[in-house]
Amino acid sequence: MIRFRITDIVLGVGGLIALLLLWHLVTALELISRVFLPSPAATIAALEWGLVNGDLLPQTLATVNRMVQGWLLASFVAIAIGSLIGVSAVARAYIQPTLEFLRPLPASAIIPVAISIFGLNATMVLGVVVFGAVWPTLLGTIHGFAHVEPRLVEVSRLLQMSRWEFIYKIGLPNAVPDILAGMRLSLTVALILAVVGELLTAQEGLGTAVLHAARSYRAADLYAGILLLGMIGLVSNYGLAIADKRILAWKS
Amino acid sequence: MTDALAKSWRGWLFPLAVLAASEIWFLFNPILSDTLAPPSRIVLGAVDIVTDGTFLRTTYQTLFAAAAGLLIGMIAGTAGGVLIGLMRTADRLSSWSVEMLRPIPSVALIPLSLLTFGYGYRMEYAVVAWATFWPFLILTQHALKQIDVRLIEVSKLMGFGIFSRIFKIMLPAAAPRLFTALRLAVGLSLVVSVTVEIAANPQGLGYGLMVAQESLRPDRMFALLIWVGILGWAINYFLVRIEGRLFAHRTPGLMADA
Numbered sequence: 001m002i003r004f005r006i007t008d009i010v011l012g013v014g015g016l017i018a019l020l021l022l023w024h025l026v027t028a029l030e031l032i033s034r035v036f037l038p039s040p041a042a043t044i045a046a047l048e049w050g051l052v053n054g055d056l057l058p059q060t061l062a063t064v065n066r067m068v069q070g071w072l073l074a075s076f077v078a079i080a081i082g083s084l085i086g087v088s089a090v091a092r093a094y095i096q097p098t099l100e101f102l103r104p105l106p107a108s109a110i111i112p113v114a115i116s117i118f119g120l121n122a123t124m125v126l127g128v129v130v131f132g133a134v135w136p137t138l139l140g141t142i143h144g145f146a147h148v149e150p151r152l153v154e155v156s157r158l159l160q161m162s163r164w165e166f167i168y169k170i171g172l173p174n175a176v177p178d179i180l181a182g183m184r185l186s187l188t189v190a191l192i193l194a195v196v197g198e199l200l201t202a203q204e205g206l207g208t209a210v211l212h213a214a215r216s217y218r219a220a221d222l223y224a225g226i227l228l229l230g231m232i233g234l235v236s237n238y239g240l241a242i243a244d245k246r247i248l249a250w251k252s
Numbered sequence: 253m254t255d256a257l258a259k260s261w262r263g264w265l266f267p268l269a270v271l272a273a274s275e276i277w278f279l280f281n282p283i284l285s286d287t288l289a290p291p292s293r294i295v296l297g298a299v300d301i302v303t304d305g306t307f308l309r310t311t312y313q314t315l316f317a318a319a320a321g322l323l324i325g326m327i328a329g330t331a332g333g334v335l336i337g338l339m340r341t342a343d344r345l346s347s348w349s350v351e352m353l354r355p356i357p358s359v360a361l362i363p364l365s366l367l368t369f370g371y372g373y374r375m376e377y378a379v380v381a382w383a384t385f386w387p388f389l390i391l392t393q394h395a396l397k398q399i400d401v402r403l404i405e406v407s408k409l410m411g412f413g414i415f416s417r418i419f420k421i422m423l424p425a426a427a428p429r430l431f432t433a434l435r436l437a438v439g440l441s442l443v444v445s446v447t448v449e450i451a452a453n454p455q456g457l458g459y460g461l462m463v464a465q466e467s468l469r470p471d472r473m474f475a476l477l478i479w480v481g482i483l484g485w486a487i488n489y490f491l492v493r494i495e496g497r498l499f500a501h502r503t504p505g506l507m508a509d510a
Binding site for chain 1: 262267345348353356363367446447464481484
């Protein structure tokens with residue numbers, strides 16, 4: 001987390017500027033060929049030109065759109081299925097070992113299967129994003145349900161709550177911190193898979209943009225695209241961290 | 253014992269049911285045989301990839317690339333983590349840069365790595381090293397901050413130089429947390445190397461999956477996919493076991509907060 005004390009800000013920004021100067025120096029002295037490392041000025045210029053005149057803005061929006069769509073869909077599916085599995089100890093006993101086995105599977109390994117089923121298109125990319133982004137939230141939801149305070153479970157029995165009532169009155173509110181933690185991980189996964197999907201399918205987006213820039217040796221455009229992808233990651237992380245704090249404020 | 257047996261028995265039932273259902277489904281719907289395969293054919297596919305050498309070759313390529321990239325990321329990340337963990341000025345100077353660079357998704361570097369190194373191991377090392385550098389950096393920094401201040405004071409009193417302080421006192425004291433970082437990074441390195449191979453690099457398990465798909469051999473594709481799953485699961489399983497063996501007795505609270 002970036003700290004917001006004056007000296008910390010001065011030092012932090014100073015360090016960042018020093019890094020940029022170092023980058024500038026390395027390119028000015030041509031220690032690394034410009035084919036692989038453009039100057040910071042050229043990168044900023046490429047970024048500005050791309051955003052104002054070129055296609056970078058729609059490409060950024062396309063990638064963000066893919067990432068958010070897949071993430072929302074995955075979150076919805078994960079919370080729904082996670083609640084159903086999590087609420088029942090029997091379902092957990094039968095299904096959770098399989099889920100734990102599938103969890104370390106690289107989500108990108110499912111891409112060839114998705115290509116077989118959907119072909120090389122936008123649906124395939126979205127499918128892969130959803131598949132990969134489901135896991136953190138799904139396991140988070142199940143974990144949240146499995147660790148509901150036992151006394152609350154007893155209370156729900158005494159009140160003769162139905163299973164549905166238990167899910168939305170006790171289970172889900174209790175699982176919120178775990179769900180949010182899962183959703184934050186899911187968003188990172190969604191961005192990664194959206195980019196991989198674009199690299200493979202040439203759908204409009206930053207993944208395709210950086211690949212084309214690299215293939216035609218336009219290093220400045222390549223770095224501009226990478227910077228934008230970093231910004232998407234940064235903004236989405238911070239956005240969710242702030243949302244987390246707001247939503248969990250009642251807990252503390 | 254019987255409890256554990258009952259548990260594992262229940263755990264197996266669900267995947268076995270899914271396999272049986274897909275086998276039966278394929279008996280009645282053989283049309284999709286170019287894109288999907290029933291379990292019986294996947295078993296034959298597994299025999300196929302083992303006998304023609306694909307299995308050993310691609311597994312070796314992926315594991316080697318992942319391990320070498322991990323090693324680079326570990327050395328650089330741990331060194332950086334020690335630096336910013338011990339020197340507050342270094343931490344403050346780098347904090348903004350770290351926050352800016354860390355969110356760059358590793359896959360965004362695939363085209364850059366390809367441009368710089370071309371196809372082969374080196375481009376894969378670079379991406380894996382980038383991805384694993386960050387958890388080592390951050391977790392080493394945190395691990396050092398958690399060390400008991402008294403340990404550091406004792407080492408100062410005993411007149412240890414900075415290197416013996418780092419290597420004899422701090423790194424051993426931080427070892428349990430550093431091992432957790434290693435376990436996470438090992439999993440990450442496998443994920444990233446397979447991803448790089450699927451997206452660009454023509455070698456390893458990821459590329460093997462793509463080739464199987466493109467040559468319409470779903471049996472081989474699923475056999476490889478299941479193997480990738482087993483590999484990821486087994487590596488994590490053994491690292492968790494080792495972690496428990498090595499450190500459980502020293503820090504009782506470790507498993508709870510790790």
